[in-house]
Amino acid sequence: MPQDQRIAIPSPGFGLGLRPVHYPDFLARPQPVEWLEIISENYMVPGGRPMATLDRIRADYPIVMHGVSLSIGSDEPLDRTYLSALKALADRVDPLWISDHLCWTGINAHNSHDLLPLPYDAPTLQCVVDNIGRVQDYLGRRILIENPSSYVSFRASDRSEWDFLAEMAERADCLLLLDVNNIYVSARNHGFDPLDYLSGLPAGRIQQIHLAGHSDMGDYVIDTHDAAVCDAVWDLYARAIAMVGPVATMIERDDDIPPLAALLSELERARKLAQAALEPVGG
Amino acid sequence: MADALYAIQQRFLAAIMGEDADAEALIVDDARVGAARRIGIYRNNYRASLTGVLADHFERLHAYLGDAQFGHIADAYVKAHPSTTRNLRYYGAALPGFIAHHFPEDGELAELARLDWALRHAFDALDASPLDAGAIGMLGEQWVGASLALHPSARLLTMHHNSAALWSALDAGEAPPAVAVLAAPVDVLVWRSGLQPHFRSLAAVEAATLVRIGRGASFADISAHLVNEVEEATAMETLAALLARWLADGVLILADQAAAVT
Ligand SMILES: [Fe+2]
Numbered sequence: 003m004p005q006d007q008r009i010a011i012p013s014p015g016f017g018l019g020l021r022p023v024h025y026p027d028f029l030a031r032p033q034p035v036e037w038l039e040i041i042s043e044n045y046m047v048p049g050g051r052p053m054a055t056l057d058r059i060r061a062d063y064p065i066v067m068h069g070v071s072l073s074i075g076s077d078e079p080l081d082r083t084y085l086s087a088l089k090a091l092a093d094r095v096d097p098l099w100i101s102d103h104l105c106w107t108g109i110n111a112h113n114s115h116d117l118l119p120l121p122y123d124a125p126t127l128q129c130v131v132d133n134i135g136r137v138q139d140y141l142g143r144r145i146l147i148e149n150p151s152s153y154v155s156f157r158a159s160d161r162s163e164w165d166f167l168a169e170m171a172e173r174a175d176c177l178l179l180l181d182v183n184n185i186y187v188s189a190r191n192h193g194f195d196p197l198d199y200l201s202g203l204p205a206g207r208i209q210q211i212h213l214a215g216h217s218d219m220g221d222y223v224i225d226t227h228d229a230a231v232c233d234a235v236w237d238l239y240a241r242a243i244a245m246v247g248p249v250a251t252m253i254e255r256d257d258d259i260p261p262l263a264a265l266l267s268e269l270e271r272a273r274k275l276a277q278a279a280l281e282p283v284g285g
Numbered sequence: 286m287a288d289a290l291y292a293i294q295q296r297f298l299a300a301i302m303g304e305d306a307d308a309e310a311l312i313v314d315d316a317r318v319g320a321a322r323r324i325g326i327y328r329n330n331y332r333a334s335l336t337g338v339l340a341d342h343f344e345r346l347h348a349y350l351g352d353a354q355f356g357h358i359a360d361a362y363v364k365a366h367p368s369t370t371r372n373l374r375y376y377g378a379a380l381p382g383f384i385a386h387h388f389p390e391d392g393e394l395a396e397l398a399r400l401d402w403a404l405r406h407a408f409d410a411l412d413a414s415p416l417d418a419g420a421i422g423m424l425g426e427q428w429v430g431a432s433l434a435l436h437p438s439a440r441l442l443t444m445h446h447n448s449a450a451l452w453s454a455l456d457a458g459e460a461p462p463a464v465a466v467l468a469a470p471v472d473v474l475v476w477r478s479g480l481q482p483h484f485r486s487l488a489a490v491e492a493a494t495l496v497r498i499g500r501g502a503s504f505a506d507i508s509a510h511l512v513n514e515v516e517e518a519t520a521m522e523t524l525a526a527l528l529a530r531w532l533a534d535g536v537l538i539l540a541d542q543a544a545a546v547t
Contacts, residue, residue, distance in 0.1 A: 043372045049412035050438070051480040071371050077290035084371050109294040113368045114301055115376075116330050118294075126290055153326040155313040158293065191318075221318050224326065 009144075010177055010209035010249070014064060014098060016269050017252040018262075022052075027262040028059050034266060035063065037098060039252055042069040045095075046087045056095070064098050066210065066250075067091065068179075072102035074133045074147065075120045076109050085140055092141065099209060101146035101179045104130070104167060121156035122166040127173075134174035146209050147171070148179035149199075151187040151216075151225035163188065164202035171207045178203065180249070181212035182239045183225065186232075190223045196238050205246045213239060213272060214254040228257035231268060236275060243279040251276065301327045302367045335363045335376060342377045343401040345455045346384075346394065358384065374409075378402070393464045396448035400484065403440040403475040407482035410438035413542055415535030429505040432540035433498045438477035439536055441487075441495060443470050449486055478535045490514075491527055501540050504528075 015036030020028070022044075027033060038059065045056050059065075071084060092100060105117040120126050138144055149167060171178055180203070189196040213236075215229030231239075231253065243249065251272050253265055288296075293311055300308035301324070312320040336359040340347045347355045362383050368376050381402060385395035414420075415436055421428050447465045454461040472492035475484040487495070494507050502510075504524075511520040531537050 043374070046372055047374060047409040048437070050407075050409035050477060052409055053412070054480055075290075077294055081371060106294060108368075108371075109291065109298055111369050112298055112302065113371060114298060114327070114331050115334050115368060115373050116301075116327060118297065118301075118327065121290065121293060129290055153318075154320070154323045156293065156311055157313055158288070158311070159313075222323075222326070 008206040008247075010207055011099075013248040013250045015250065016273055017066070017250065018265055018269060019068075019252060019254050019256075020059065020065075021255070021259055022055075023259050024262045025055050025059075028062070029055070032062065033262065035269065037064040037066060037250070037252075039066045039068050039254075040095070042067045042088060042091055042100075043071055045091055046084075060095055065095050067095060067097040067100045068148075069100070069102040070117065071107055071113075071115075072137065073105070073107040074102060074137065075104065075106040075126065075130050076133075077106075077129055078109060080133060080136055085137065089141055099146055099177070100141060100143065101148055101210065103148045103150050104163075104170070105150045117150045119150060119152035119154060119156070120166075121158035122163060123158050123160050126158075127166060127170060130170055131174045134170070134176050138174070138176065144175065144177050146177040146179040148181050148212065149184050149188075151181075151184040151191075153191055153222060153224075155192055162194065162198075162202065164199045168202055168204050171204050176207070177209040178207045179210045179212060180208050180242060180246075181214070181254075182242055183212065183214040183216055183231065183235050183254075186235050186238055187216050187223045187225045197241065200238070200242055200245055208246050208249055211239070211242065211249045211251040212254050213251065213268075226257060227254050230264075231271075236271070239272065240275045240279045243276045248276065248280060297324075300324055301331050303364075304328070332360065332363055334373070335368060336360060338373045339363075339377050339380060342405050343380060343398055345401050345452050346397045348455045349397055349451060349461060350394070358387075361387075391464075392466075393446040393448045393451060396442070396444050396446055397452060399442050400448060400452050400473065400475065403442055404482045404484065406440060407438040407475050407477040410436075410477060413437050413538045415532075416537045416539065417532050417535075421532075429508075430503050432501045432503055434501065434538050434540040434543035435495065435499045436476055436536055436538050437543070438475075438482070439495075439499075440475045441492065441499070442473045442475065444473055444486075445470050449473055449484065452484075474536070476534065476536050483534070490523060494524075494527065495536075498537065 017035050017037040017039055020038040020040050045052055069088065103117045106120060107116065107118060108114050134145065134147065149163065167178065185196045185199050213231045214227045215231055217224045217226040253268050255265060297308045297311060299306035308324055309320040312323060314320040336356065339359045339362065340355065362380055365383065366379055370376050381395050381398040384398050388394050413436055424431060445467060447462065447467060451461045472487045473484050474487055474495065497507055497510065508524060511524060
């Protein structure tokens with residue numbers, strides 16, 4: 003990775019995605035995580051148990067907000083209603099940071115509820131950079147943009163995803179959320195070298211890392227977040243930490259969610275790997 | 286010139302949401318997976334996430350119908366109702382009406398769907414401080430004339446079938462009773478008490494009174510109305526019992542609080 007200046011804030015440590023099945027664990031006793039990530043949309047509701055629980059857990063843990071519906075790459079005006087709900091949630095939560103994905107989720111008032119890939123070309127880059135600027139102005143802070151998993155490449159693309167992300171981050175002056183599993187999934191689906199991807203990103207803008215599991219279909223891989231992190235992704239994570247330095251890292255699990263203890267032990271593996279990756283070579 | 290991004294996105298989304306539309310020409314083809322299968326992954330994700338969220342929102346209807354029949358209805362609904370909501374939480378609002386339209390002979394299905402949806406609404410509806418004995422005491426003489434409202438979580442549903450009993454049996458994991466048409470329609474109150482959604486069937490007098498409260502009636506208004514209908518002592522006794530229950534359940538708020546939060 004280019005050894006550029008560090009714009010990302012120092013790592014607050016290791017975290018997990020907060021999921022409702024684990025509410026009782028977090029409410030009952032302190033858990034060994036330095037922060038928690040919420041899916042913003044799950045708390046863009048008026049009240050009741052989600053908001054009450056969030057307030058209680060927020061009193062004990064720093065929180066980062068991770069959105070799935072910003073649709074930063076849609077070629078149409080941003081959804082002001084969504085943005086104002088996002089800002090209201092940020093005002094309530096006072097998150098460490100706010101993230102969403104390099105993707106689009108819908109167009110013309112129709113929504114796929116999926117992180118759809120973009121063509122990587124100059125007009126799309128302009129659209130994304132402009133939209134990130136508008137969002138950052140509105141929220142009054144830099145946002146993090148995450149690399150997505152994808153299953154198609156557009157014929158219109160004329161550059162790699164990492165080149166697109168690198169130029170986007172510089173031009174929009176935003177931060178990056180590096181999903182190591184997504185790099186692995188997309189590398190398998192599109193046939194690129196994950197290390198080319200890692201070394202093409204501006205390391206100083208990477209503020210968070212996601213780790214997750216996927217479903218290997220043989221010919222292709224689907225980003226399902228329903229399994230443990232695989233060995234190839236752990237290896238890639240160690241490479242990423244060695245290149246970038248300490249970065250806030252968490253495990254994403256959205257389906258077939260195990261007891262909290264299982265995720266904490268996976269997170270322990272991340273802590274150990276990161277520690278080993280940061281030790282000076284040759285001691 | 287290459288397609289504008291907007292045109293690419295419209296075409297790609299149409300291909301995901303409907304099976305007829307084609308977007309393969311936009312995609313790099315390959316011998317290993319192929320453009321058609323690659324788009325198919327997104328098409329499948331879309332259908333699976335929407336039918337999945339319907340199964341989640343309409344949990345008891347799903348249990349009643351079973352996977353196959355519920356899946357069939359959910360697929361048809363997703364085809365007929367492409368998502369136009371940004372937050373998946375709000376997808377499925379039209380399912381009860383869709384079912385009523387397609388299964389007019391099986392009225393209990395739409396009623397179960399309405400009850401599931403109302404309970405989902407109650408779960409995360411707006412917070413508001415319900416009236417309790419202490420709050421009424423603070424109001425003093427203003428209480429009887431104060432305009433009332435139902436808690437933002439509250440909904441009244443009219444049932445023509447024993448759907449409330451079906452729901453409760455399904456919730457308890459028991460075999461539901463046989464479907465029966467009620468001798469007279471019964472209203473059900475759905476609301477949230479603390480953080481927990483609840484529902485209960487209402488006698489006609491309570492339902493009618495709650496409808497009036499929903500329109501902003503005061504305690505004086507509902508008393509006057511009831512006294513017109515039944516003998517005064519009975520009316521006052523009935524109202525005292527109803528009020529005690531509403532206060533215990535957290536069903537009422539002051540109308541000016543409702544105005545402040547909406
Ligand atoms: Fe991720």
